[in-house]
Amino acid sequence: MIGNDLIALATWSQGGAERLERYRRKVFHREERRLLSELALPLAWQNALGWSLKEAAYKAHYRQRRGRLFAPLSLAIKSLEKEGSTYQGALLIEGVYYQLSSEERREMLHSLAWKAGARRPVWRLQKQRPGFFWYQGKYLRFYKDEAGVPWVASFDCDEQYSSPASLSHDGGLHAWAW
Amino acid sequence: MTRNEIKNRLEEIIRPYVSKPEKLAEMTEQSDLLKDLEINSAHLVDIILDMEESFDIEIDDKAAEQMLTVGQALDVTEDLLAKK
Numbered sequence: 068m069i070g071n072d073l074i075a076l077a078t079w080s081q082g083g084a085e086r087l088e089r090y091r092r093k094v095f096h097r098e099e100r101r102l103l104s105e106l107a108l109p110l111a112w113q114n115a116l117g118w119s120l121k122e123a124a125y126k127a128h129y130r131q132r133r134g135r136l137f138a139p140l141s142l143a144i145k146s147l148e149k150e151g152s153t154y155q156g157a158l159l160i161e162g163v164y165y166q167l168s169s170e171e172r173r174e175m176l177h178s179l180a181w182k183a184g185a186r187r188p189v190w191r192l193q194k195q196r197p198g199f200f201w202y203q204g205k206y207l208r209f210y211k212d213e214a215g216v217p218w219v220a221s222f223d224c225d226e227q228y229s230s231p232a233s234l235s236h237d238g239g240l241h242a243w244a245w
Numbered sequence: 246m247t248r249n250e251i252k253n254r255l256e257e258i259i260r261p262y263v264s265k266p267e268k269l270a271e272m273t274e275q276s277d278l279l280k281d282l283e284i285n286s287a288h289l290v291d292i293i294l295d296m297e298e299s300f301d302i303e304i305d306d307k308a309a310e311q312m313l314t315v316g317q318a319l320d321v322t323e324d325l326l327a328k329k
Contacts, residue, residue, distance in 0.1 A: 072286075072287075074287055079287070080287075080288070080290075080291045086294060089294055089297075090290055090291075090294060093290050093293065093294070093309075094290055115287075118287055118290070119287070122286055122287070137289055137309050137310050137312060137313075138306060138309075138310050139290075140306055237285055237287070
């Protein structure tokens with residue numbers, strides 16, 4: 068299972084130091100706060116990065132769940148490191164590990180989460196909602212099922228294959244991951 | 246504070262995080278904060294922090310988990326105000 072999350076950094080909540088600290092304590096465990104602090108980012112960006120990673124993992128884990136549970140402390144980021152221009156890590160939720168990756172592109176922060184050991188997802192940023200791509204010689208079409216769960220259908224030699232996808236939008240842009 | 250007064254104050258708290266103002270005009274107690282009002286999930290924490298400041302309450306994890314709709318946010322606020 069995969070999940071993604073897109074944040075427009077320009078609209079990310081700033082606020083004073085006290086508010087940013089209150090935000091941290093609502094969303095992150097003590098160990099997570101330590102991991103984020105070691106990245107030497109401004110406090111607001113630490114919060115954005117941590118939230119985005121948790122949101123991506125939440126979407127991956129609860130893909131089929133209807134409704135939504137607000138419980139950021141039920142997820143725990145276990146490792147987080149900067150590797151080049153990206154951030155890589157791992158997260159634990161209900162005994163299941165997810166791999167994490169986040170990167171900044173065009174003033175947007177985009178995060179991916181996928182089940183540990185599975186294929187790393189691919190993602191694309193689009194201005195328009197309809198998700199159509201040519202990818203590795205195949206035509207891909209993104210859609211949501213009746214429950215609102217996103218999928219990608221690929222067409223190959225008249226056959227259609229569907230596999231899980233994830234959609235996130237912010238700041239007028241849409242990020243598709245599959 | 247009446248439920249309607251809480252609702253009016255909550256509407257002002259939510260307003261900056263609603264990207265389409267027309268969604269706020271259609272807001273009812275059944276409105277889902279994310280799906281109906283189209284609030285980005287990243288701003289849920291902002292709304293909780295704003296509610297805490299505005300109503301002088303503390304919304305813990307368990308209470309926050311119950312706040313999926315406007316009506317549920319009002320229930321949580323009413324409950325916490327009654328305990329003050």
